[in-house]
Amino acid sequence: MLANSRWLLLCVACAALSSSFNPCRGQELRRYAPASPTVSPYLNLGRFNNGGLPNYYSLVRPLNRQRQVNVQSQRLQRQQGLALQRLERVAQTPQAVPQITTGTSSQFLTSGSRAVYQDTRQFYPPVILSR
Numbered sequence: 447m448l449a450n451s452r453w454l455l456l457c458v459a460c461a462a463l464s465s466s467f468n469p470c471r472g473q474e475l476r477r478y479a480p481a482s483p484t485v486s487p488y489l490n491l492g493r494f495n496n497g498g499l500p501n502y503y504s505l506v507r508p509l510n511r512q513r514q515v516n517v518q519s520q521r522l523q524r525q526q527g528l529a530l531q532r533l534e535r536v537a538q539t540p541q542a543v544p545q546i547t548t549g550t551s552s553q554f555l556t557s558g559s560r561a562v563y564q565d566t567r568q569f570y571p572p573v574i575l576s577r
Contacts, residue, residue: 482513483513487505487506487509487510487513488506490505490506490509491505491506493505
């Protein structure tokens with residue numbers, strides 16, 4: 447009887463361990479995702495349409511045009527992505543800063559005068575106050 451209870455306890459422990467360990471949990475389940483539609487829009491030609499236009503102009507042609515627009519936008523997006531990658535590569539490469547020799551005097555080293563907000567002194571003559 448004691449051997450049977452140990453055997454039963456061992457079986458329950460093994461079942462609990464095997465159910466908690468799942469080796470496939472880390473694997474990603476890949477589903478089929480086609481790049482283009484798998485059903486032809488021309489199947490809509492036989493569909494009942496109560497509208498005033500024939501099925502080609504109301505159902506088939508818009509789907510074909512949408513497919514063309516999607517292809518063009520994907521191509522444009524790919525081109526823009528490549529252009530951005532090129533710009534990032536150019537921006538990341540270190541470029542040498544040119545050394546400009548301006549002279550040794552302090553008047554050559556100044557780059558200009560500082561701008562002051564709403565400064566109108568250059569437009570009006572100075573006001574002379576007399577006492």
